[in-house]
Amino acid sequence: MYLNHNVTLNQLKEVVQKNINHKIDYMSDDFNDAQKNALELFKKRIYLEEVIEETIAFNKKLTWDNSNPNLKLTTTAEDLIEVFKLRSDVYTEISNLHKEINYKDQYKDEIEGLNFDKYDKNSAVLYYKNSDKITGTTRIIFDSKSKLPVEKKFSFDYIREKDNRIAELSRLAVKQKKGLNLEFKNLFQGIYHIIVNNNIDIAIAVILKDYFKLYTKFGGIQVEKEVDSYGTIDTSNLVVSWNPYIASKFFKKSFLS
Numbered sequence: 001m002y003l004n005h006n007v008t009l010n011q012l013k014e015v016v017q018k019n020i021n022h023k024i025d026y027m028s029d030d031f032n033d034a035q036k037n038a039l040e041l042f043k044k045r046i047y048l049e050e051v052i053e054e055t056i057a058f059n060k061k062l063t064w065d066n067s068n069p070n071l072k073l074t075t076t077a078e079d080l081i082e083v084f085k086l087r088s089d090v091y092t093e094i095s096n097l098h099k100e101i102n103y104k105d106q107y108k109d110e111i112e113g114l115n116f117d118k119y120d121k122n123s124a125v126l127y128y129k130n131s132d133k134i135t136g137t138t139r140i141i142f143d144s145k146s147k148l149p150v151e152k153k154f155s156f157d158y159i160r161e162k163d164n165r166i167a168e169l170s171r172l173a174v175k176q177k178k179g180l181n182l183e184f185k186n187l188f189q190g191i192y193h194i195i196v197n198n199n200i201d202i203a204i205a206v207i208l209k210d211y212f213k214l215y216t217k218f219g220g221i222q223v224e225k226e227v228d229s230y231g232t233i234d235t236s237n238l239v240v241s242w243n244p245y246i247a248s249k250f251f252k253k254s255f256l257s
Contacts, residue, residue, distance in 0.1 A: 044111050052077050054121040062124055063197040071186045074125040083127050083137045087115035090173035101208075102232035107171065115171070119149055124198070126190040128183045136174040136183025140167050140194050140203070150204055154225055154239060159202055167195065169205040169242075188218075189255050192244050202241050209236035219248030 059073045066072065074080045091103035109115050119141050128136040141148055148156070148168040159166055169191060174183040195203055204224070207215060215221050220243035230237040 041111075048111060048114065048116065051116050051118070051120050052080055055080060055123065055125060058122055059125060062194065064124075065193045065197060068186060068189065070129045071190050072127055072129070074127060079127065079134070080125065081114070082134045083125060084114040084116045086127075086134055086137055086175075087171055087173045088113050090175065091115060093176060100234045102234070105232040106230070119170075124194045126187055126194070128186045128190075130182065136181075136187050138172040138187045138191065139170055140191060140200070141170060142167050142198075142200070148204060150206060150239065153227075153230075156204060156224075159204075159241065164201040165199055166202045166204060166241075167200045169203050185255055188251075192247070192251075192256065195244050201245075202243055204239065204241055206230055206237055206239050208233075209238050212238055212240075215240065215242075217248060218242065218244075218251045220244060220246040 056075055056077065059075050062073065064073050072079070074083055087107070088109050091107055095102050095104035107115060107117075110117060120139065122144050123139040123141045125139045126137060127134045130136075143160075143166050148166070149170065150156075150168055156166060172187065174181065174187075191203070194200070209226070212223075222241050222243075223238050224241050225239035227237050227239070229235065
């Protein structure tokens with residue numbers, strides 16, 4: 001059932017929260033534990049419906065150049081669920097292959113098999129389709145009063161003070177292949193168009209230090225912070241900013257043409 005009214009969601013959340021720790025005295029502990037687990041799961045389901053509704057509404061308001069038939073903004077619940085599944089699958093696969101890059105714990109599934117969070121509500125969520133299957137996705141988180149997720153560790157007020165509108169690039173997830181692929185190219189094409197068509201000045205991202213050489217070819221890349229680890233990602237990382245308005249000839253030729 002797709003719940004599409006905020007008042008209904010709020011009422012359900014209140015009911016579930018009220019009953020989640022309520023025990024029935026004459027029932028066994030096993031029953032009460034099972035009831036609590038069921039209510040916890042239902043609470044997450046309500047939250048999922050809330051995220052879906054608000055994310056779709058946000059994406060529909062964005063200015064978007066949809067000239068690429070395989071690259072799209074998520075504007076349906078079905079596609080958004082597929083994006084959440086892809087994130088979960090890719091982060092699990094990477095974490096299993098590379099123990100030092102623990103994306104699975106860094107970006108935990110809210111519901112098992114579905115990777116999403118509150119920041120999706122104010123994000124442009126892009127996906128790329130290959131042979132009618134979603135094989136790549138990323139999001140551009142627009143700045144808000146709650147700020148950007150990377151700012152749990154670093155403040156970027158010094159960039160805002162220069163009258164810059166900032167956003168954060170995150171949740172890049174691509175089916176594993178060797179080398180650069182169509183997903184990577186097309187997703188960054190989408191990122192570029194979202195930024196320049198929606199009045200964003202600077203994009204912030206956390207990248208593995210090993211990838212920095214590639215990103216410098218984009219033009220407009222600047223290192224803001226260098227860290228030995230980032231959460232459960234136990235490798236050298238860079239917090240970078242990207243000004244796409246001064247993108248290099250390489251980027252324009254390789255990603256936009």
